Amino acid sequence: MSAQGSNVVGLPARKTAVGQSRSPAAQGAINTIASSFKRLINDAVRGEWDDSGVQKRQGIVYGAYNQISFTASDGTVTHFCGNSITEMRDSREYTRNAVELRCDALGLAIYVSSVKQIDPSIRKFDAFLRVASYQYKKEKPDLSKCYDATALYTKLHTILISTYNQLAREYNLAGLKVEDLTLVSDHPNLIPNVVITEPC
DSSP: OOTTSOSBTTBOOOOOOTTOOSOHHHHHHHHHHHHHHHHHHHSOOOOSBOTTSOBOOTTEEEOGGGOEEEEOTTSOEEEGGGHHHHHHGGGSTTOTTSEEEEEGGGTEEEEEEEEEEEETTTTEEEEEEEEEEEETTOSSOEEEEEOSHHHHHHHHHHHHHHHHHHHHHHSOOTTOOTTTTEEEESOTTTSOOEETTOOO
């Protein structure tokens, strides 16, 4: 600060009322932010401009892995992160003869298949469900075993929650709805959809 009481050369310091700690403009900005704070947390901020300065279509937001999510005029949502699931299915292990559960908004794919092995020492089958989970464009899965229905549901829900929490720390996922954060099963008669808000 200069000797004249200014923090900018040539401009006098703004006078404040006794006890006032903020300028009226700063307080106005804080009031605006306070009134919209919940919306900033819960709703996606739909950008109006792309990086080249060209106006982009309405309904576009960026989500996990900075991939586009687009909301059409009829309300349907397309998460481009989910394209990787379809593109990579054939190159990933454990995807055949399996139930696929996918959350396109997070780029998460899980494949559940049966495994039967014979223990030669006791000549009995060991049967379990293999859970192979893939994050976005990863080639190698995280593998686990489940021996009953409760363990399987708990494992699927835990993978969904932990994936969401991890991505929410790195990307702005505001605006995703429960429908977006659901593992959608391609065989709901065998394994129903797993909703993020429904823990075991």
